[in-house]
Amino acid sequence: MSSSGLSSDDVSPVERRTGGAAVASGKSLNPGGLVGREAELVRLTELVAGAAGGRSGALLVTGEPGVGKTALLEATRDVATGFSCLVVRGVESEMQLAHAGLLGLLSPLRDLLGELPPPQAAALGSALGWSTASAVSDRFLVGAATLSLLAAAAERRPVLVLVDDLQWVDRESVSALAFAARRLGPDAVAFVLTERDGTGPVDLVQDFPTLRVGGLSATAAAPLLDGLAGPVRERLVAETGGNPLALLESSRALDHAQMAGAAPLPSPLPAGDRLRALHRGTVDALGADAWRAVLRLALSADPDEGDREAAGLDEARTHGVVVRDGLRHEFRHPLLRSAVLERATAAEQRAVHADLAASLPAGSRAQVWHRAASAQEPDAGLATELARVAEADRDRLGHAAASLALERAGALTPDPELAAQRLAAATQEAFLTGDVVRVRRLAARVLDSGASARTRGEVLCIAGMLEQYAGSVPASVEHLREAASLLDGVMLVRALHELAMACFRLNDAAGLTDCARRTDEVADPEDPEQQLLGHFTGGFALVLAGEFEQGAARLAELRRLADHPELRHDARVLLSMALAAGITGQVRDAVTVGAVRLEEVRRRGAIGVLVPCLAILAAGRAWLGDHTGAFADAGEAADLATHLGYAADASLAVEMLAWQQAARGLHDDARASLARARDLTDRAGTSSAAAHQALTAAFCALCRSDPADVVATLEPRLAVDGGVGAGGEPLGVAPLLVEAYVALGRLDDAVALTARYADVVPSAGPPLSVALLQRCHVLTAASESVAAAAFDAAMLAHQPADDPFESARTQLLFGSRLRRTGQRVAARTHLEAARAAFDGMDLTHWVGVASAELAATGATARRDAGAGAQPLTAQETRVALLAAQGLSNREIGASLFLSPKTIERHLSSVFRKRGFRSRTELAVAFARDA
Incomplete structure (x- = not known):
């Protein structure tokens, strides 16, 4: 897709893989058009109509391979007249490429990057390689930027986002798209995503509205099976479960006698795993050159096509394995890619990876990954190169990709301790993505590896933090206690701080006091971070133990330490200061300091720390009325x-x-x-x-x-x-x-x-x-x-x-x-x-x-602002408060990570409910709170 603008000529509704190349239409699976999908099309058409009317929405389309999910995507695109269509298809070989899906999807909108708030523009530009500007290290900011970019595009015309094979899109891209889809409101953006049954990133999209696509009935399937005798059609539908691809493939394999019902049908017919077997049979029929060419295509996002590969792909095309779209080849169906990979031996795959690596620039990301995939034995040099790739991914906020690279680097590292350290680093990167399952799995591998005490302690600390904020607090205590027994220095102080907070959540006063004692014993007096954590933990424990004056004196040190150059921009310090002021009864001070610091956090785009800070501020504000x-x-x-x-x-x-x-x-x-x-x-x-x-x-x-x-x-x-x-x-x-x-x-x-x-x-x-x-x-x-x-x-x-x-x-x-x-x-x-x-x-x-x-009492009714007024929602209240401060819709949206259209809708609701006729009236009414 072109990235030069948003006119109808520039944003053409063509399908793209995550790498950005056009691929064949899913309609090739069903040349006669969609049949038997009336209910599904109604649902999808309603979604598109809603977006056209200014109501964003999302739908996750799920089903088994071959059931017609891609065909439904294309049908959705066909009804989206006047929309800018942004389309991407996940490819299994690109899952380790951070933000690859997002890059393929958003490239046509690159010219709108300048309309985003600077922190968001920097984050998205860095993630997609559009700029070298430094960005706040907050993975959620890329999602906020994605939202803002789509909202900006939707101000020009409605936008349809189509994502095929979501299960093969990189985690960073799925996370950003999920964030945007949930928070877009009246923005004329529709999302339709397809996901193969049982393979998707469930934790990221599990709350999306879902359309489950099943098989066709015998009546609905009749147009696909024209020319077959009635009993044969019924048998095919029964045996295949009505799977459209299985119906087409199996019907093509019948001879005239079988089609007429005069000869027995093959047994078993292709359904489920048997459909895979049928595709493997198609692949098995390829000659040596064609086999090599399709294996290269299966293992590479963008393989070079020499004369030998071109000839092999021509043969594969005659067998119906691949199709050509422009200058590129693509598998006719993802199941054919799977069939190729299932047929290839490990040795064949390693050989092709080595060949692909030899054709790429030395040291490039793709070249290093292909070399890593071809390696059979540990290789210290290659592991180091892969660790550098991970570092580059991390700099672009590609934490999931960095985790994958570090995991593979660990497997290639001959030194057992260095291998464990790299696996521990992979665990940390997975933690930053919020991937709970992966963190637990990687942490278990480190703990079972015989790693050093320090490496084990670091991983236990990561696992403990994950459990405290997104899992089980009792499990967090177990992990952090063990971590504190293995660590030293600043890592020990951090572990003790996290353990103290977990003990506080569980009302474990003795545990909190013990953490404070140990922190005082080990904290480095020359390290501002260790001193801040020490004063916080110690002061917290003293206040809760009834030693108010001593505890308050220690907690008062936090404000001085928070201004240290090394801590001034650390968003986590805000949380400690707010908690400290609140527990000492300085609620007004806590709210004042917290509100100022929170605005700094908003400006920098550090979304991750907002939830606990806002929760504390809410409690403080309520206490103060x-x-x-x-x-x-x-x-x-x-x-x-x-x-x-x-x-x-x-x-x-x-x-x-x-x-x-x-x-x-x-x-x-x-x-x-x-x-x-x-x-x-x-x-x-x-x-x-x-x-x-x-x-x-x-x-x-x-x-x-x-x-x-x-x-x-x-x-x-x-x-x-x-x-x-x-x-x-x-x-x-x-x-x-x-x-x-x-x-x-x-x-x-x-x-x-x-x-x-x-x-x-x-x-x-x-x-x-x-x-x-x-x-x-x-x-x-x-x-x-x-x-x-x-x-x-x-x-x-x-x-x-x-x-x-x-x-x-x-x-x-x-x-x-x-x-x-x-x-x-x-x-x-x-x-x-x-x-x-x-x-x-x-x-x-x-x-x-x-x-x-x-x-x-008989008193004459007097109308107050709140008497009989329809109550505002929480978000309407937040928007009204910011509008009362004189912020524009765009500024409010940037602050709340919402679109200007969403802000406009909330303000309209505030005006209607409260009878305001101008922003001046709103500002006066909310002046006491703004």
């Missing part, structure tokens, strides 16, 4: 976590999202988020999350006016852990449970639980706990004077607690009690204050509750 910001942060974190594979950190963000949705009356969304949070917690094995998840679930039930569910959720916690709160505080379930008891008329239970709560909350305890205890007294007081005194005490305690939401809830509950006892005028004062506070926090459900209470 900035529920607009908390909703936006939690929603963005939850959304990104879907694409990045986070588990433990994501569960916290998703749980916060459920809380925020419930507080806005989005009850179905809240239920879905709660279910997702529980699933993530189960996956991560973080049982310590059960307490605060129960409280969040109870709060959501309260918002649904379902006090019975509040009781059903929280009463069991009393038996499980004594009803501790989200932060481990004694009987933290009491405030919500007392409120539910009162709502259900169970006053005796409410009074009894309030008394128990009073026993564990000292008068000089945490201000919020004191305030909530007094609220319980308000609800259970036997007289109005006692209730009033308790209310005054509660509001006094709320002041230093700095939690506007709980303060407003106390006013709401007291005002409601006053109304029920006939003190309507007095009630209005508190209910008005509560409604104004909820409105200021954009918590539309609670605005509605307060408004209903006010109406019950």
Whole structure:
């Protein structure tokens, strides 16, 4: 495909292999056109029509070989009138080429690279070899850039992305395309991808809508089998399962008597593995020159064709093994390539690889790989060259390709320890791609290899980090503890830091304290990274152990160390600083510092660190009453976590999202988020999350006016852990449970639980706990004077607690009690204050509750911004906040890794829901939160 522009002449809808060459149409499998695929074509046509109307979508087409997936792709292309068609086909021999699929797909759009945000343009340009600019080392940024490039193209005309044989496209390209497909919205981009059954990169596209293509019925297959007797057609369909390719191939093999039903059919007929056997028979019929030529074609992305190879390919073409498209040859069907590779002996393949290597420039990537494939014995020099190829791949953010190169380099390395080190490096590169299965497999090989203690420790540390963030936290602890017993220096300090965080997630205070002690013993005082990790781990452990002043003093050192030149641009430091400020109660400071640092991270495009940082910021903002910001942060974190594979950190963000949705009356969304949070917690094995998840679930039930569910959720916690709160505080379930008891008329239970709560909350305890205890007294007081005194005490305690939401809830509950006892005028004062506070926090459900209470007092309705307003979604809230800061749609999209069209849609929804007529009105309304 041309890369000179986007006119209809320039972007021709031709199929391309990942290397970029045109190949034969899949319609050659079915010269009569598609038959029996009406339902599938309806689904695909709807997808294309949706994109034409400005609604992006994706569909994964799966099925066995020969069932007609490629023909469906071409049919989709035919109905996409007026679209720019970007087409690529995966080739097995190119899977180790980083971003090869993306290069073949996006090359026609290269001229649009300048429209991307600079970090994205640098990342994509570096990955595809379009530029030599340095890029942020974040694999997700290539996906964000792919999204932006496709969105830019779609502003000119709709775009159809067709990917055939996805199972053979390199992992980097699949990851980038999956990221873009999930996050494109009203951008006029449709994705159709085909994948052979049981072979695809399931972890990357497992959530895509799927179209399963099966065999044809006898009626549908009739046009393919014209000239065959009815019983023969039925027998063929039954024996082949209706596989179109098997039907065509088997029918061609019949003689006239068999076609007429006058002679027995061959047995067995080609179906499934037998279809493979039929293709092997076709390959077996080739002469020596043709066999050599097709084997070269099967093993090389772009083989040179000398006179001998050209003659051999001509013969292969007469046998129907290959077809010519322009100046290139390609196999008529991928099964024929597979048949060639299955027939070739290992010695034949090595010989052809050696021959191909001899025809390529020395030291080139392809030449080194062919030499590596031809090598039968260890070769130190070749292994070193392959390691250099891996380094070049890594520099281009090709971590999956680098992992493959390092794995092969390890196999060719004669020194056992160096071989293990290269395999360990392959494990690290696989970790950076998020390939959980591959990391576990490579790590197991290193651990079984007799590698040195240090190499084993490094691999265990990688495996531990993988499990902590995307797998099982208990498994992470096991790996990291063993790693810490094998490592030294900075690697030991890093392992201890990760182990400390895993212990924290599991409420293992003793384990955390031990990590802090060991870190202090081994951290190098001259190394800023080791000192930062040491102060963080030590301070964290001290604060949690009750040594607040000592711990806070150590954590205060983080800000000084974070400005060190070696750490200033390390995105991971942001996470440590935010956690440190939060655990010392400096929530406002944590939010302020975190927000500033987060913007730096966004500008640099370091997407990978955003999920945990946003989760922490969301919690801090909610504590301070900035529920607009908390909703936006939690929603963005939850959304990104879907694409990045986070588990433990994501569960916290998703749980916060459920809380925020419930507080806005989005009850179905809240239920879905709660279910997702529980699933993530189960996956991560973080049982310590059960307490605060129960409280969040109870709060959501309260918002649904379902006090019975509040009781059903929280009463069991009393038996499980004594009803501790989200932060481990004694009987933290009491405030919500007392409120539910009162709502259900169970006053005796409410009074009894309030008394128990009073026993564990000292008068000089945490201000919020004191305030909530007094609220319980308000609800259970036997007289109005006692209730009033308790209310005054509660509001006094709320002041230093700095939690506007709980303060407003106390006013709401007291005002409601006053109304029920006939003190309507007095009630209005508190209910008005509560409604104004909820409105200021954009918590539309609670605005509605307060408004209903006010109406019950006989007060004249007064419209606030939130009263009766349709609640915004989390993403709409985030977009509104950024628009209030004066950012353009393109700038907002760059910040959130979304397209300008998606931003435009969200802003339109914000304007409609809130009745804004201009950005000025929006800015005024959100000024307090922006």
